[in-house]
Amino acid sequence: MAGRSTLALSDLGEVTLLPRLLAAARARAPRVSFTVRALDVDDAEGQLRRGELDAFVATPVMTSHRTVRIPLFHERYVGMLAADHPRVHGASVTLAELAAEHHATVHGPSGHVVPRSVLAAHGPLDRVAVDATRFSMLPYLLERTDLIAIVPEFVGEVFTAPHRLRLVRLPFETERIEVALYARHEASRSPSQRRLVQFMAEVLGERVSPAQLPPTVAG
Secondary structure (H helix, E strand, O other), rough: OEEEEEEEOOOHHHHHHHHHHHHHHHHHOOOEEEEEOOOOOOHHHHHHHHHOOOEEEEEOOOOOOOEEEEEEEEEEEEEEOOOOOOOOOOOOOOOHHHHHHHHEOOOOOOOOHHHHHHHHHHHHHHEEEEEEEHHHHHHHOOOOOOOOOEEEEHHHHHOOOOOEEEEEOOHHHHHHHHEEEEEEEEHHHOHHHHHHHHHHHHHHOOOOOOEEEOOOOOO
16 A cells, blocks of 8 residues: 545544554555545535545544445543542542533534533533533643543543543443544545555554444444
8 A cells, every 4th residue: 555645534533543543554554645634524525525535534424325434443431530630539420520510522523522412411511611622632621620521431541641631430321432434435446545445444443442342332
């Protein structure tokens, strides 16, 4: 596999998936290079059809007869907060604690809407202290404040490694996220796009953490 491919990823994808993809590419296909664009879920399929993208990774389910969706893995949501949070202790947070604390949420074009929906369903939406556009700002914000954020578990594992943060179980079940690769149907892909899709599905579909559930998980 050689040449330059154009991908679209959310900021979470840039933080968690792009390093894995590039590490594998440098080891196995050093002649390949990537242009990475910010994911816009409203236009990503159109960019794919117009040839502006070779592939993109997203969590929202999109259906089109011109594109194919390849599931990679599932994640569950957890709470993320400062390691020395002054009030929330232990491995889980209660509903009362969650309702009493202030929150940081993300609202942007990458399609991660579940955290805000969860807060709206359980009451604390009016406790949102900051609503930003990128998840990647959360580690820096949370380790310096007493705010709580709801994030995908694998993403939280990546964020907590270099930051003074910890993860807590939520007091309710949330819908699992299915991270998926989108591309043109195989018959309409170029040879290089076929190799790219196979490579991305293999590398990004590999489980590297217990937080990444297999795509066939129930519920």
